[in-house]
Amino acid sequence: MITFSVKIKTIGLMCVGWSHPSAAGCDIPFTRVLRKKGREYSYEIYIPGSSFKGSLRSATSRIATPYGFKSCGEISPEGIERAHSSGGVCDVCELFGYPKGSVPSKLLVSDFEPVNHMQMFEMTRVRIDDQSMKAAEGALFTLEYVPPGSVFSGNISVREENPRLLGLLLLGLAELRIGRFGRASIIDLMIEDEAPLREKLERDWLVLLEDLRRWLWE
Ligand SMILES: [Zn+2]
Numbered sequence: 001m002i003t004f005s006v007k008i009k010t011i012g013l014m015c016v017g018w019s020h021p022s023a024a025g026c027d028i029p030f031t032r033v034l035r036k037k038g039r040e041y042s043y044e045i046y047i048p049g050s051s052f053k054g055s056l057r058s059a060t061s062r063i064a065t066p067y068g069f070k071s072c073g074e075i076s077p078e079g080i081e082r083a084h085s086s087g088g089v090c091d092v093c094e095l096f097g098y099p100k101g102s103v104p105s106k107l108l109v110s111d112f113e114p115v116n117h118m119q120m121f122e123m124t125r126v127r128i129d130d131q132s133m134k135a136a137e138g139a140l141f142t143l144e145y146v147p148p149g150s151v152f153s154g155n156i157s158v159r160e161e162n163p164r165l166l167g168l169l170l171l172g173l174a175e176l177r178i179g180r181f182g183r184a185s186i187i188d189l190m191i192e193d194e195a196p197l198r199e200k201l202e203r204d205w206l207v208l209l210e211d212l213r214r215w216l217w218e
Contacts, residue, residue, distance in 0.1 A: 002166070002200060003157040006173070006190040008047070011217050013123070013145040014185035016047050025120050027141040035109075045120065045151055047112035047152050054104050055181045056109070057096045062170030062179065095165050106165070112154035118146045140204050158197075166197065167205045174208060177216045188217040 017028045030049070032043035057075065064071035070090040072083035077099035084090070089098050097105025127139035158169065173189060181187045191197075191212045198209060 001157050002161070002196045003155055004194045005153065005155045006112075006195050007115070007190050007192065008152045008154075009188040009190075009215060009217075010148050010150045011186040011188055012148055014150065014181070014187065015143045015145045016051055016185075017143070028143045030120065030144045031144060031148050045114060045118065045146065047154070049109035049154065051112045052112060052154065053096070053107065053109040054174055054177075056107075056172050056176055057092070059175040060096070060168060061092050063171045063175040064090075064168060066212075067168075067171055069171075077106050091168055093164065093183045095160070106157055106158055106160040107169070107191075108157040108159070110154040110156075111120055112152035114146075115151040115153050118150045120144055120146060160202055162199055163205075164200045166201055167208075170205055170208050170212060172200075173212055186217075188215050 015028060016031050030045045031048055033046050034041055035044045054075075061071050061073055061075065065073075069092070071092045072080060072090045074080040074083045080093060080099055084093065084098065094103060095106055097103055097107075122142050122144050124140055124142050125130065127141060156169075158166065161173055173191070177187065177189050189212070191209070194209060194213065199208070201209060
């Protein structure tokens, strides 16, 4: 098992939506978890590991083929199953797991906790009707954001020593810095404590690893 740390920094506004509308009247609040601080409990913001992993899977799926990896290009469990109904899985599914249990995910992603204090704020948006390209009726909704420059920290563990798939994982992380995260947010990302990962990587990937040890958007 190889573990390394990952830091995420928001470039623009970021909302990782939660399905629980809060009593405060915000339609899409940022994800929170109940934490005990001293004798008090409070809801603290965080990014669920599953949200990060979902975005990372999409990014990896986009970047895999141009670099010679196999990708079925599917994200939904049904789509993946259909793509691999005749047996065998692509490289992306081998790394991220295959829904029917035969191929468990080799990636474990922790939740991401805030590193600095974040002044949350809400903004009202207008939902646009896809057909008419005009504001849909009754389409105002409120999202809760963290401001640009917010940093979250978590870690990724890989149950895989196959250097090829580790290279694919690096590609996915690099792609995540220029793609989308959550609700159309842009994030920067950097890797820390990467020594165990470096040991297993093929030489060709070391340049990319060095690149991922620094913020991209600085
Ligand atoms: Zn696949």
